[in-house]
Amino acid sequence: MKGGEKLGLRNWASNFIYKQVEKRGWVEDIFSNTIRYGGRYVNDDNILESSDVYELLQDISNQLMLAEIVVEDDNGNEIKNDSALNVLKNPNNYLTGSEFIKLMTNTYLLQGEVFPVLDGDKLHLASNVYTELDDRLIEQFTINGTKIPGFMIRHIKNIGTNHLQGVGLMQLGKDTLEGVMSAEKVLTDKYKKGGLLAFLLKLDAHINPQNGAQSKLIKAILDQLEQIEESRSVKMIPLGKGYEIDTLESPIDDQKTLAYLNVYKKDLGKYLGINVDTYTSLIKADLEKAMMYLHNKAAKPIMKIFEEHLTLLFFGSNSNKKIKFKINILDFVTYSTKTNIGYNIVRTGITSPDNVADMLGFPKQNTPESQAIYISNDLTKIGEKKATDDSLKGGDGNDKEKGNEDI
Structure with missing residues (x-):
């Protein structure tokens, strides 16, 4: 047999075995999203799967959530029993006041902007909002083709360099975030599948798809391999001439992946306004200093902009009343x-x-x-x-x- 014909037969044999294994789901089980689908698109639904992102968001939004919201006059005197306070405590039928502030903070940090809507005595967070400036430089709001009056809605923006659109973690750290989450999923999938331990069946014999005995032997070998559920299991598989089984090593290098995560996970903090190394070291040394660091670097600026927008939403621009967030930092010590x-x-x-x-x-x-x-x-x-x-x-x-x- 000529060399080219022998090589072609070997390729045909490899493809045959590959198809047999693929039919059983081995290829999908082994590689899953880690090899064939290595990239990962970050969205609102999966971003909090990253424990580091979740922890940072929790620390910041918890400070906002625990703040006491009050109404004050121009002289700083607190106005009790204002109707705005009732709405903020019970914004709607599906969120409590604490949940509303936490959700508004997380959305603001992730997406860079959030849209509170005041509908009578109900307060909501709108999504899919389209905004533009008209000829008089007045912002117009449209939700699913319906125009929303400006006095009912506020556009709270994490300002970068665009006057009409805010920037959040999902935009500022898009590449870093997708890389981190993809790397995390690679490791998770690998160890969920027992370290991606798999086996490669080598056949040096000539393959004949019509050979029933050959097909039966291949099926028996695959059945034996599929029954190995734990790393401690041992299977004795007798093989005929021309058959060999080798372990297929995982192409995922744990050390390189972990080294990547150790470098780039910390970068996510800067998009939320804090230095992760500084924050982590302060938490270990002095919790009060850590909370003050977080407060001054991240929570306080958000409080300021929330106060301004909620004041305009509830009272308009000509009122002497203001909404204020008051945080007792001792809650965190x-x-x-x-x-x-x-x-x-x-x-x-x-x-x-x-x-x-x-x-x-x-x-x-x-x-x-x-x-x-x-x-x-x-x-x-x-x-x-x-x-x-x-x-x-x-x-x-x-x-x-x-x-x-x-x-």
Whole structure:
């Protein structure tokens, strides 16, 4: 037989075996999305599958969610029982106030823009919104062909260099994000399938598709291989002349994939406004500093822009009322830290001041004395000069020293 004919027969044999294996699903099981479909398109549905992205979004949106939303006048006085507060607490029938703020924050960070819509006493987040500026430079909104009045909707943008469109993680970090998520899925799929352990059946014998005995032997070998479900399983497969089984090694290099993830996962944080290395090191050393870092770098700017847009949505541009987000950063520190702060506020009677009692989880006394702010050395009210003067009996300062000798 000539060399070309022998080579052609070998290729035909390989294709035959490949087709037999493919019919059984082996090719799809082995390679799945890791080899034949190595790329991965990132969208809203799967982006949170990346644990690192999810954790960063959670940390930022949780700060916004835990903020207290209040209405203030121009002088900073809080306006109680404003109707806007009721809407923000119960925006609609399918989201609570906390869920609404969290969803609005996550959408803002991922997509770069979000569209709150106020429909009477209901607040929604619109999708598929088309925007454009008219001849008078007024933004027009259209949802599925229906125009939405400007007073009902706000366009909250994570501003880059475009005045009409915001930029989010899915646009700014598109290449990095798709690479990271694809690499994560490669490793996940590999180990879900037992490390992609597979077998290659080599045939040196001449193949005849009409040879029933040959086909029966191939089928028997494949049946034996398919029954190996665990790495600890052992199968003895007797082979005839011209048959050989080799292990097919996974083409996925774990170390290279992990090295890639170690470099590029950290890049995702910069698109959310934080440096992941700095944030991680602060969390290990000082949780309070980490939360303040996150607050100042990421949460505070979002709060500012949310406040402005929600104020315009609820009150318009001519009102003296403003919506404000107030975050108690102590919500993010440990109980022991709160206790230390309490001891620093007042040396004795740690739960006497209402603000300390509330911080530590004790009931407030709600008396004028417990609501006053005290200095720690003599428990006198700050701002009352007479109280301070009373501690200087005699006026020569000797009593002052005597009164402070226990401090």
